[in-house]
Amino acid sequence: MTEECDGKCESCSKADGCDDPRKEQYLEQQMLKTRMEKIKRKIAVISGKGGVGKSTVTVNLAMSFAMHGYVNSVGILDADIHGPSVPKMLGLRGQKLQAIPIGIFPVMGPLGIKVVSMDFLLSSDDAPVVWRGPLKMKAIKQFLSDITWGELEFLFIDLPPGTGDEPLSVMQLIPDMDGVIMVTIPSEVSQVVVRKAVTFARQLGVPIIGIIENMSGFVCPKCGTETSIFKVGGGQKIAHDMSVPFLGSIPIDPEICRDSDNGIPFITEHADSPATKAFSEIVKKIQRFLENPMLLREMTVEREK
């Protein structure tokens, strides 16, 4: 340790033989920065509420971008340490991160989507991760800094429910996040929680790309009658009340559940379904946001007024 240590090793003549713990911290930060600089766009999918379809949205978004010009250039970080679902939804369960002398590599999914998930590190399918916050923070940090993500156009981050350790860690570790996509189901119970996540994103200064309403209405495949199982319109309501863009509604479709269970994104397996069509419109709005963040925001809030 040097007495004058300011934690900036790059300008320190004694850095080489230094064993101050701050050096390790500095190196970690530099590594994180170097990895993240190679990824052009970082987008998190958040909700606050569980079971609303964050992972389904993440997986299908990644697939959508990979299919439309970004093969081998999309990554997914499954930041749900306790309940990772991304590997199951992409048919990647049982795979492991590849640790070879030159680095640790993500698991390769369809169309070259690079996936990192806690699931790839567990010894058994049924093993829970019984960790408190600090360990989860550490894991997420390592997922971002120690994995050889390489050059990517997009990194989608699937966040767990809540506004605690994992979302907070991700937001702090990636200060240049392009934006977050909120997912809700229409019910008021879900709205109550998702509204808190909107405030959370605002408090942290992360742009809100918009809200997706998932599980919106259900059309009986036999008689065509529409039943609002979880109601309809809750996503628009949050968007209107809180002045954030509304991206669209995805109807309930039993095929989505089946496709997820089978490890296939529904947009590829059921390309002509109303859900896929709705999802395509949502992706277009996200693309427009990425091209011009201010334009979409103004337009959508105006439309919702």
Place this chain on the structure above:
Amino acid sequence: MTEECDGKCESCSKADGCDDPRKEQYLEQQMLKTRMEKIKRKIAVISGKGGVGKSTVTVNLAMSFAMHGYVNSVGILDADIHGPSVPKMLGLRGQKLQAIPIGIFPVMGPLGIKVVSMDFLLSSDDAPVVWRGPLKMKAIKQFLSDITWGELEFLFIDLPPGTGDEPLSVMQLIPDMDGVIMVTIPSEVSQVVVRKAVTFARQLGVPIIGIIENMSGFVCPKCGTETSIFKVGGGQKIAHDMSVPFLGSIPIDPEICRDSDNGIPFITEHADSPATKAFSEIVKKIQRFLENPMLLREMTVEREK
């Protein structure tokens, strides 16, 4: 501080004027013990997965027991710090915990159900709780030890998704937990996560009362066609594979969502619905477990083989 402090203030002659931090810890533990000794049965509702209906199950379980002999003797601890849903589901939003000179009191719900939730402490509906693990642990501890719960027959604890800080804290703070009830939806994606929660409960040595399958099948109100929106049978599968009791399936019913949004437990509002009938059978099994924990376990595992 005394040099020979063993943290047991009751047998220490210098306890009166002592300012050792261990005294505070000791007093906290004693307070927690005293509060919890007045509550006969403690049951947690857990899942690992979000959005599967933990809060709906908790609220309706509490209501069911309150209706059948336990008016004014049931409590609910909403341990979901980030996404509290219990107040909304019981029509108690906007209420506050009552702090008067003789103690802090739970909010009183229907049939004298005593409810404690983070929601009763927030200044605004949209305010998120942006806390990391240690603060959440502290809050849960205070909910259990600092609140005047009084004499109760049952305390139902609604846990958030995951197997992290909150579930871990609750299990550690209530070592004599009677058991946990697991909730899942039938999908394989949900099963993957709920299986981890089963292992979690086992690792902590907490009895598993059984698994409830929620959102199991949907019958079109117009034509009567049944559609397995999230599939059917996933709950039984976990029960079978992991040798835990299966408590029953609750069908998808749009009324459940509407009742929850309206702050009314569905078992009282729609007493004759298939969902309520299914729920009543589940409650009977839980009662049998509480009367004789070993009997139900043996029976159910046998039946599932």
